[in-house]
Amino acid sequence: MSTERKTETIPEWKRQEVADVNDFLDRYDSVGVVAITGIPSRQLQDMRRNLHGSAELRVSRNTLLARALEATENGRDQLTDFVSGQVGLIGTNQNPFSLFQQLEASKTSAPINAGEIAPNDIVIPEGDTGIDPGPFVGELQSVGANARIEEGSIQVLEDSTVLEAGEEVSADLSNVLTELGIEPKEVGLDLRAVFADGVLFEPDDLELDVEAYRADISAAAARGRNLAINAEIATTATAPALLAKASGEAKSLAIHAAIEDEAVMPDLISKADGQVRALAAQIDDEEALPEELQGVEETADTAQTDDQPDDSEDADEEEDADAADDDAAEADDDSDDDDVGDALGDMF
Numbered sequence: 001m002s003t004e005r006k007t008e009t010i011p012e013w014k015r016q017e018v019a020d021v022n023d024f025l026d027r028y029d030s031v032g033v034v035a036i037t038g039i040p041s042r043q044l045q046d047m048r049r050n051l052h053g054s055a056e057l058r059v060s061r062n063t064l065l066a067r068a069l070e071a072t073e074n075g076r077d078q079l080t081d082f083v084s085g086q087v088g089l090i091g092t093n094q095n096p097f098s099l100f101q102q103l104e105a106s107k108t109s110a111p112i113n114a115g116e117i118a119p120n121d122i123v124i125p126e127g128d129t130g131i132d133p134g135p136f137v138g139e140l141q142s143v144g145a146n147a148r149i150e151e152g153s154i155q156v157l158e159d160s161t162v163l164e165a166g167e168e169v170s171a172d173l174s175n176v177l178t179e180l181g182i183e184p185k186e187v188g189l190d191l192r193a194v195f196a197d198g199v200l201f202e203p204d205d206l207e208l209d210v211e212a213y214r215a216d217i218s219a220a221a222a223r224g225r226n227l228a229i230n231a232e233i234a235t236t237a238t239a240p241a242l243l244a245k246a247s248g249e250a251k252s253l254a255i256h257a258a259i260e261d262e263a264v265m266p267d268l269i270s271k272a273d274g275q276v277r278a279l280a281a282q283i284d285d286e287e288a289l290p291e292e293l294q295g296v297e298e299t300a301d302t303a304q305t306d307d308q309p310d311d312s313e314d315a316d317e318e319e320d321a322d323a324a325d326d327d328a329a330e331a332d333d334d335s336d337d338d339d340v341g342d343a344l345g346d347m348f
Helices: 012-027 041-051 062-070 075-082 095-103 136-142 171-180 210-230 237-256 265-281 300-304 315-335 342-347
Strands: 030-035 055-059 089-091 108-110 122-124 145-152 152-157 160-163 185-187 191-198 199-200
Touching: 012 055, 012 062, 030 095, 041 055, 062 075, 062 089, 075 160, 089 095, 089 191, 095 191, 108 265, 122 171, 136 145, 136 152, 136 171, 160 171, 210 237, 237 265, 237 315
Parallel strands: none
Antiparallel strands: 030 089, 030 191, 055 089, 108 185, 122 160, 145 152, 191 199
8 A cells, every 4th residue: 555645836926935035134124023913904004115215014924924033044934923903123233122113113002902912001081072961971981981961061070090001992992092082002113123233132122211212321431531530531521621621620720829820810919909808807906907008908819718619620639729728828828917918928
């Protein structure tokens, strides 16, 4: 008795379809699987057009998509685990994060039908429905909304959760939501997974808080700049601050060393004036202050003295400079106790 072997004959159109899908996979750096369940044909065509120029959607039979993915040798065969239900392949040369953000942003709200599962809590908001008194108030109440007739129309008295996420939508609730114009679900391409640069990404990996991420990058850049400034690493970003800091420190040194330079002369004079006034205030004599300073108000620069070097960004340097000023002032005061008139002369 002989047995007859049968081999599967694959129609030519299927072979061609698999070849076309393979060509599609080769054209893009990133390839993903998207769910298209519940998207009307017309909206799906609109989504295709909106993706033009940035991504391409390819829809075919799941068996043929899986066959094409399994034929790849670069790891994309991992995507076959996500080919189930109504799906399609999406290809792009963008990075996976940009693709995910684009698909999420393109989603639109849509009515929910009886028998569907609520994707989130369905809430009928407080307010005037704009619907005239009639049997609809009873329909609202029957689905769990706190409603009654007031001021000639049907009012919802408070936000009313009429269905929780994961529960099935009834025909009555679907009709009420449609009448109110409430569209509680989003319609769009749901990215199940995407393969790029040898890595398989799932939605949880791609969902980023862009603003928080941007803030973290800004904070890191600021800390890096501060480190470079404190370490005196000269770059195009730190050079202006380093020059300003060096200028401030040089000016502070010139003031402490009483170097007669045009740039610091006003500060030296102000410092000397302040020291003379401080010394005169300790002497119980109205004539202690030199005659040319009597009746002259102390200037703001004199009051401030030179303890705050301009443009210095290092707080520790400023504190050291203040301490040095105090020591210098005390030394000058001690040396000037015998002769007030010599105070100005000792400064220059």
